[in-house]
Amino acid sequence: MTIELDAHGLEQRKATLLALLDRVGEAELNEEDAGAGGRTVRASSVAPLEPPYQVARFEYRELYEPADRRTWRLAEYAYEYLQQPRPGRRAHHWHDPWAHHAHCVDPREPERDDHYRDVPVDVFEAHAEFLRWYALNAQMNCFGLFPLVR
Numbered sequence: 001m002t003i004e005l006d007a008h009g010l011e012q013r014k015a016t017l018l019a020l021l022d023r024v025g026e027a028e029l030n031e032e033d034a035g036a037g038g039r040t041v042r043a044s045s046v047a048p049l050e051p052p053y054q055v056a057r058f059e060y061r062e063l064y065e066p067a068d069r070r071t072w073r074l075a076e077y078a079y080e081y082l083q084q085p086r087p088g089r090r091a092h093h094w095h096d097p098w099a100h101h102a103h104c105v106d107p108r109e110p111e112r113d114d115h116y117r118d119v120p121v122d123v124f125e126a127h128a129e130f131l132r133w134y135a136l137n138a139q140m141n142c143f144g145l146f147p148l149v150r
Contacts, residue, residue, distance in 0.1 A: 004071050005064075005072050006071055007070070010064065017124075022045065024056075025047035025048070028045075030042045038064060038075070039064045041062045043058075044058060044060065045058045049083065049134070053084060053085070055084050056082070058127070058130055060077070060127075061079075076096075078091065086105075087113075088105060089103060089104060090102070090130065093118075101148060102115070104141075104142035106140055116142070116145040
């Protein structure tokens with residue numbers, strides 16, 4: 001997956017993400033210097049849930065590196081959905097040393113927080129998946145995920 005955006009495209013992506021997160025709860029978005037000319041974009045929202053949970057946290061982070069003078073390239077990401085009280089978790093990550101991988105924590109087996117196989121996922125795909133979990137308000141499970149071999 002290669003995502004390259006000019007400055008306007010990056011601003012549109014951030015605005016769209018903030019608007020989507022604002023639909024489920026109070027959203028915030030921050031951008032910070034990531035060194036070597038890179039930028040980190042963090043977006044999050046907290047939404048109420050029905051018991052036995054209290055809230056759902058949507059936490060998204062993307063690291064962009066300059067591809068050239070006018071273009072930003074997505075270099076890594078972390079998209080998280082967390083049920084609180086913990087430990088329910090689903091996540092899609094892309095970073096070294098695992099490259100693209102997933103995380104999942106089933107509250108029935110909280111000690112098993114393995115890395116799972118995954119494919120490249122865009123933040124909007126991850127958000128759609130996490131919205132389904134949010135709408136279900138069901139206990140997290142890791143059905144269908146395959147652990148990475150270490």
